[in-house]
Amino acid sequence: MDSLQKSLLKGLFLALCLTSAPIILYGQLSPVDQPEINFDYSVEERATIDSLEAFIEDLLMKNRLTDAHEWSHKGLRMARKIGYREGEFRVALQMASQFLDRNMIDSTLYYSEFALEIADSDYEQKQALNSLANGYAKSGRSIIAIDLYEQVLSIADSLRSDQYTVGVMMNLATAYALLGENNEALQYYLEALDRSEEMENYEFIALITNNLGQRFSEMENAEQSEFYLKRSLDVSEEHQIISNLVRVHLNLGNLYLDLERFDEAEESYQTALNYHQSSGNEPGKIQVLYNLGRLFAAKSEYSTAREHFENALESSQKINLQLGLYYSTSGLGDLEKTRGNYERAIEWYLETLELSDQFDNQSHKLSAYNNIYQVYKQSGNNSQALEWLERHNELNEEIRSTEKDRITAQYETKFNLRQAEQEKQIIQAQQEQQQAELEQQRWIIVTALVGITFLLIAGAVLIRVNRKRKTANLKLIETNESLKQLNRTVQKQKEELERLNNIKTKLFAIIAHDLRAPLSSLQSLLYLLREHDLSEEETHKLTSNLEKNMLENSSMMDNLLGWAKSQMNGINLDKRVFDLKLCVESVLDQFKLQAENKNITLNVDVPENSNIYADYDLMKLVLRNLIANAIKFSYNDTEIRILSEKRDDNTYRVSVSDSGTGIAEENRAKIFTDEYFTSQGTNREKGTGLGLNLCKEYVEKHGGEIWFETEKDGGTTFHFTIAAKMNSEELVNA
Structure with a gap:
């Protein structure tokens, strides 16, 4: 699925699931077109607030957003003045909804939190929490949104509010989908679908099956995607759910395009385009024109493809639609690149880069960098290709850091x-x-x-x-x-x-x-x-240090995340049978550079087919921490041994031995405890002080034991036991 399609669909997807207000797809009327506002605001009483709420809803339906916002502020001030808490609560939620529609997230969160503070019942708390979760979800903070939606779901279940519960389930599915958690998203979609069928709520059924079809399409499960999309189409046609008919035709067109069923894709796109043209929905029309351009480009009908891209661009310029401007120019650039017109392709991609800067969209800017790099690479201009690749990598690292x-x-x-x-x-x-x-x-x-x-x-x-x-x-x-x-x-x-x-x-x-x-x-x-x-030797030395630092940071982060997870959520084991020797060798691959830097020999004395029954990832973490400690406290030009021995009680005793500094007498009692301390290695290496604590916790979680033997300046040996494979268990290739 193309990135424009994904971006636009996700925006529409959130709007459908996270709000109950209608989707307004046209611009606000000019002052000349707007009629006079007549509302008697002079009487300060509860009835005035109640009438004002309906008046504001009417303004929203007419897309008079600025007027609606102004009158909402007046209503909030009056409700506070006369002490009308219920009216104050409803107006605050109404304002939060307005700001959500205008993508003003900070204001959405502010009024949602205010509504939550003055909520006086489970019903009101449910509404305020859902509004707050919608704000976090639309801003991309899905982790917080999920936590809030689960609270809303618990309250809705306790109130036996079935329809509201289904809506929250769809919101949860949306939030999990945006996180890439497909299993959880599908679970909530399917449960929401079951409840909607029990209630015979056909609007929910049409929406959920459409979303399921889109989700399966993104998971590249075409068969399931087509099944749910066609079901959504049938329900929408039978019950005349027009808003969903447009979405389902667009999603079917996207699916058929991915499957190269071009005639069916064109028919679906054309149907969606007719709906948008008849309703005057310019953003929707632009989206379909762009997708038709992609379709004809895939069919190698380049002139027709260019015509649709240019129409989409012209329409986007008329209404200043940011996404339409960016993707229309990007589509024209893709077309020129496909046809080998590299200079013209570069011109279009540079225009997309300029648009990305204007709209301050880092992901679009990253895509523009990559497109320019690809064109220079295909045209054989390696120096320019390298320059744009470096820009791409630098921005990508910045985006990743920001995301973290x-x-x-x-x-x-x-x-x-x-x-x-x-x-x-x-x-x-x-x-x-x-x-x-x-x-x-x-x-x-x-x-x-x-x-x-x-x-x-x-x-x-x-x-x-x-x-x-x-x-x-x-x-x-x-x-x-x-x-x-x-x-x-x-x-x-x-x-x-x-x-x-x-x-x-x-x-x-x-x-x-x-x-x-x-x-x-x-x-x-x-x-x-x-x-x-720098000279080649200096560069090699620096890059070696870079790799060493990266490995140390990675190990630290693994320990920190493992420790935080165990403290906050506990440990869930995923046991399976695997070869201990293969696991040890996999861990040793990560320490080759560190061992070579200290000229340490890593010797493995683990028999072939030493099959154990344990959580593979946790066992790697235990071995990684023990081997890292051994390298950290070993002197240069020494040896580290990893050996195993099968015992009579159907367990393996695994040992990691070094000839290093040993453990100081005053620190031996602190090993495996919650007390935080850390020591520098023989080459001043550092750690978090969590590794051995995690080792003890994970080994004991498996039902094993862990202990150590040490001498000052005579080295240290750590031993632990782990269960061997039972006869009824099958070996998994780890």
Whole structure:
């Protein structure tokens, strides 16, 4: 599927799933065309707010977005002034929806969070959380969005709101799809489809089957894609769901184009184009014109392809549609490149690059760099090709780094949101405890007054009074026990919160302390390579150091991620049977350079077909940490041995031995504990201090044991045990 198609479809896909407002595809009316606004705003009462909401909805339907936004602000101010919380909540959600449609994400999040703060019921909390999740999803922060959608789903299920639940499931599927998590996306789509069929909601059925068809197309499962798209087409035609008919014809055209079923693709595209032309939907028409250009280019009908690309470009210029401008020029560049007109292709691609700069779209800029590089490469201009390839690689690395930072920020935000929720729960528990204590005091006072009153009234009823007092005491005991249980719950939540804070503090401390120095070293090496005219020997030495630093950073990051995952989510084993020797050799391949730098010999004494039953990735991490430690603390010109021995209890004992510095007496008790410490190696190598802790956790998770033997300056041997293959288990080629 082409990148324009993917970009446009994803935008439409999100709009359909994340909002309930209509999709407006035309520009705002000019001031001359807009009629006067007549609304009586003078009476400050609840009825005015309720009428204003309907008035704002009417403005949105007429695409008068600026007026709708202005009147929403007026309604919010009036609701606050007269203390109308329900009206304030609804107007805030309405404003969040407006900002979402205009892609103003910060404002969407602000008003959604405000609505969440003043929500007074599960129903309102569900709406506010969904609005907040929509904002994060549309901004590409799918990790946070998924966490929020799951909260919405839990509330919707508890309220037995079936239709709302299906909508949230579609939102979850969308968020997982944008993350590339196809299995989770399909799971939510299919469950939403089942519930929609039970409710006989044909609009949902048409939308979900269309999305399933698109998802299977992107997964290159053409058979399933065509099945669901045709089902969506049938339902849409039978129930006249026009908005989905356009999407399904476009998706079918894309599928048939990928399958080179050109006649069917042209028919589907032409049907979609007719719909867009009849409704005046210019962006939709531009998208279909571009795809028709791709179709005719694939059929080698270049003149017709150029005509459609140029029509798409002309229409995009008229309405200043950014995506249309970029992809139309890119399509013309592709066409010229295919025909061998390299100079003209370069001109079109440079224009796409200029558009990317104007719209500040890094991914489009990266694509333009690659297209220019490919043209120069095909034309034999190697010097220019190299220059543009370097630009491409530099920008790609920058985008990857930005994406990593963005994902890290999402996880931190998700952590903070959960932390805030836990704090809120603790406060609520404390308030409930205080309320219970007040109730207890009231009960004591009432009981005492009743007892005194009855004593004064008549001694004849003394026995009856005593019985009531006993009953009251029993209730007090039950109340006290409930309070004690509540105190224990609060204490547990407090301890869990402190544990999570310690984990976060420790993780950030390790990142700040142990990753900053290697990254600074990498930056210095790269600066020397770029800014200085180095000899071949110096260049070789620098590149060797670069590779060494990259391996160290990779090992550190694996340990950090493994440790963070085990602390936050626990460990899920994926056990299978594999050859221990092959696993050891695979790990040793990663340490050849480090061993060669210290002239260390790596000897493996593991028999062939030493089949064990364990999680392959975790076993590699254990071996990698033990071998890395052995290299780190070994002297130059020494030997490291990795050997295994099968024992009578159907386990293997695996050993990693070095002839290095040994472990200092004061540090031996710290090995395998949660206490964070790290030591420099014989060549001043650094680590995170997490490796051996992870080794112990992973080995014990497999039911094994791990221990060590060491002598000061006499080397160290680490041993661990792991289960051997059982007769009923089949060997997997790891």
